[in-house]
Ligand SMILES: Nc1ncnc2c1ncn2[C@@H]1O[C@H](COP(=O)(O)OP(=O)(O)OP(=O)(O)O)[C@@H](O)[C@H]1O
């Protein structure tokens with residue numbers, strides 16, 4: 001039996017409005033007369049991803065890759081069309097999004113996990129793993145405002161990889177922390193990716209990494225899907241275009 005669809009984009013368009021200044025942007029909230037330029041970051045995009053699939057997104061800077069991932073995680077919404085997501089999403093992008101800087105690391109673990117619809121019991125079950133992975137010592141009980149940016153990223157990463165996601169979203173710029181921590185992250189991501197039930201959406205500019213981890217590739221150009229198919233063909237297509 002074919003696995004069920006866990007991510008579906010139905011004719012999705014994302015329009016960003018570019019105002020001349022932040023003041024104009026604010027005025028634009030209340031009046032339609034304030035002039036702005038339009039940037040269609042994603043255009044009429046449709047695709048489906050089934051449980052356990054691993055999909056790489058290719059495209060030049062500004063092609064819309066991160067915008068697509070952000071719509072899957074719910075950080076941003078489509079202007080037109082529909083995005084359907086079924087499952088617990090863990091995102092290795094914007095690692096400190098959703099943190100409360102006045103709360104401690106430990107409190108933030110509970111908070112972020114509950115945002116991922118985990119109940120108290122599930123949170124308790126992974127808390128130890130998260131703390132161990134983040135490896136920030138006594139700071140775990142200090143408020144986040146006392147963390148270095150590397151420490152915040154470590155905690156964010158630790159939560160996302162240990163929360164047992166159904167859908168893992170990875171945006172390449174995955175260089176969190178020092179060399180040793182980066183290695184630990186890569187190993188952990190590889191371990192999650194190896195789980196056949198976990199669905200992966202992966203953005204990278206490294207074609208070999210994509211080939212290592214993904215079986216399918218989608219090529220984007222200026223927000224439009226140009227190719228969607230087996231990873232080798234997607235890479236060939238992308239290389240021929242660039
Ligand atoms: N918050 C925003 N406001 C306005 N425009 C935005 C915003 N975020 C992205 N854009 C624009 O949308 C387009 C797509 O951006 P996106 O970040 O999705 O590209 P990308 O494919 O991830 O690029 P990169 O490889 O550089 O990460 C770009 O033209 C970008 O300038």
Ligand SMILES: [Mg+2]
Pocket residue numbers: 065066067171
């Ligand atoms: Mg990006």
